Each structure stands twice: as structure tokens, then as C-alpha cells.
Amino acid sequence: MSGFSRDWLALREPFDQAARAASDAALASWRPAGPPQVLDLGCGTGASLRALAPRLAGVQRWCLVDHDAALLATVPEILQAWAVDRRLTVEWTCRQADLATGLADLPFPQGGLVTASALLDLVSEDWLAELVAHCRAASAAVCWALSVDGRLAFTPHDPADAQVLGLFAAHQRRDKGFGAALGGEAPDRAETMLRAAGYRTLRTASDWHIDAARSAADRAMLQALLEGIATAALEQGAADASAVQAWHARRMAGLARTRLCVGHADLLGFL
Numbered sequence: 001m002s003g004f005s006r007d008w009l010a011l012r013e014p015f016d017q018a019a020r021a022a023s024d025a026a027l028a029s030w031r032p033a034g035p036p037q038v039l040d041l042g043c044g045t046g047a048s049l050r051a052l053a054p055r056l057a058g059v060q061r062w063c064l065v066d067h068d069a070a071l072l073a074t075v076p077e078i079l080q081a082w083a084v085d086r087r088l089t090v091e092w093t094c095r096q097a098d099l100a101t102g103l104a105d106l107p108f109p110q111g112g113l114v115t116a117s118a119l120l121d122l123v124s125e126d127w128l129a130e131l132v133a134h135c136r137a138a139s140a141a142v143c144w145a146l147s148v149d150g151r152l153a154f155t156p157h158d159p160a161d162a163q164v165l166g167l168f169a170a171h172q173r174r175d176k177g178f179g180a181a182l183g184g185e186a187p188d189r190a191e192t193m194l195r196a197a198g199y200r201t202l203r204t205a206s207d208w209h210i211d212a213a214r215s216a217a218d219r220a221m222l223q224a225l226l227e228g229i230a231t232a233a234l235e236q237g238a239a240d241a242s243a244v245q246a247w248h249a250r251r252m253a254g255l256a257r258t259r260l261c262v263g264h265a266d267l268l269g270f271l
């Protein structure tokens with residue numbers, strides 16, 4: 001969960017795809033004037049393309065942007081394997097760029113679509129406002145999936161959940177390269193800004209539902225999340241280290257009978 005390794009993105013992708021299915025289906029109602037042109041911000045290994053391309057008709061052109069050269073280098077192999085047996089015509093290019101400083105240089109597609117998944121909670125209020133302005137200027141629709149909304153609920157409960165999750169939430173607000181991060185406020189702020197810019201929005205919950213009793217994939221996901229939450233909480237509150245470590249040890253001991261819901265929201269915006 002720390003950083004955005006290929007392994008972490010692969011681990012979360014099935015949970016992401018299940019969580020975002022409703023908004024992906026809703027995007028099928030988008031009717032661009034010509035062949036769909038899509039700009040994907042913070043593409044990772046191309047998960048948004050894999051989620052959305054089957055929902056779009058016609059010859060699609062995607063521009064995938066990320067600053068991480070190692071992730072971008074995996075995209076051709078992963079997309080070629082994914083495209084086998086899929087009757088889709090998708091042209092795509094990758095572009096390495098720092099979104100924090102390079103937004104104005106990106107090819108916002110006129111009348112196209114601007115996508116991002118699991119990105120908005122990393123960015124600042126000012127950066128988001130700039131993104132909305134670029135999308136509006138290009139008359140582009142938006143599909144911003146999987147922004148955390150601050151809800152995190154474990155079953156069963158642990159007495160230290162509130163303490164540890166409070167530290168984790170504070171850590172999510174730290175600067176991730178874009179200024180103070182929006183964290184769990186991202187969906188509300190994005191929706192408000194889009195509406196103020198004249199967009200009609202559709203917001204859908206896209207929560208992860210992880211149940212360790214269900215599968216090995218759920219257990220691996222839960223273990224990664226416990227480690228990520230504990231690491232962030234330790235960074236945030238060194239004075240609480242013993243409480244956080246004890247929480248992590250109890251959570252690991254009880255992992256096999258634990259469920260976790262992580263709240264996310266998807267936002268579609270149309271002009």
C-alpha cells in the first residue's frame with residue numbers, strides 16, 4: 001500500500017473494478033460528438049482504460065499520463081495481454097509528466113473525457129480547481145473514480161480503531177506532491193467545483209468490501225491495508241507508536257475473521 005507499486009495496483013484492481021462497476025455502466029450514456037478521446041491522469045498501469053474502454057463505443061484514443069516511469073513501462077505488456085480476445089479498437093499513448101506542475105501542458109481533449117482513478121484524494125484544493133478549469137475549457141466530460149471519502153469500518157471493532165484511523169486520516173491530508181491533500185474531502189470538493197463550473201454530476205458510492213473469510217485475495221488485500229494504515233499512523237503519531245503496534249498485532253491475529261469497508265466515491269460530470 002505504500003507508494004504505488006505495480007503489485008499494489010494489481011492487488012487492488014479487482015476490488016476497484018467491482019466497486020466502480022455502477023458508475024462505469026452509467027458512463028455508457030455519454031455520447032461524444034466524434035470518436036472518444038480520453039485523457040487519463042495518474043494512470044498507473046492503465047486500470048481506468050481497462051475499466052472504461054469496454055463501455056465506450058467507436059475507435060477510442062487514450063492518452064495515459066503518470067510521472068512514474070517504472071509504472072508506465074509496464075503498460076504496453078499489461079494492455080496487450082488485456083486486449084487479447086477483446087473486440088475493441090483502442091489506440092493509446094503513454095506520457096510521462098508531473099501532474100502537480102504540468103497540468104497546463106497536457107492535451108485536454110476538446111469534447112472528450114478526462115478520467116482519473118484513485119487520484120483526487122492525493123491532490124490539493126487549488127490543484128483540483130485548476131483541473132476543473134482545464135476540463136471546462138475543453139468542454140470535456142469527467143469520470144473521476146475511487147476517491148476515498150473518509151469512511152473506514154472494521155468488523156469486528158477494536159478499541160483502538162478510532163485512535164489509529166484518526167492518525168491515518170490525518171496522514172491522508174499530508175502533502176502528496178500537490179500541496180495539502182484533500183484526503184476524504186475530495187469527493188465533496190470535486191462535486192461542488194464541478195457544479196459551480198456548470199457540470200451536471202452523478203455521484204456513486206464505490207466502496208471496497210473486503211471479507212477475509214471469502215478468499216485469499218481478500219486476505220492479501222486486508223493484510224496490505226493493515227500494514228499501510230499502521231505505517232501511516234506511525235509516521236503521523238510517533239507518540240502513539242505502542243498503541244498503533246499493538247493494534248496492528250491484534251488486527252493481524254484476527255485477520256481471518258475480519259471484514260473491512262473502505263468508503264470511496266465515483267464522480268461523473270457532463271456538460
Ligand SMILES: C[S@@+](CC[C@H](N)C(=O)[O-])C[C@H]1O[C@@H](n2cnc3c(N)ncnc32)[C@H](O)[C@@H]1O
Nearest residue numbers: 004042043044047066067068098099100117118
Ligand atoms: C493510487 S494510484 C492509481 C493508479 C491508477 N489510476 C489506478 O487506478 O490503478 C495513483 C497514481 O497517481 C500517480 N501520481 C501520483 N502523483 C503524481 C504526479 N505528481 N504526477 C503524475 N502522476 C502522479 C502515481 O504514480 C500512481 O500511478
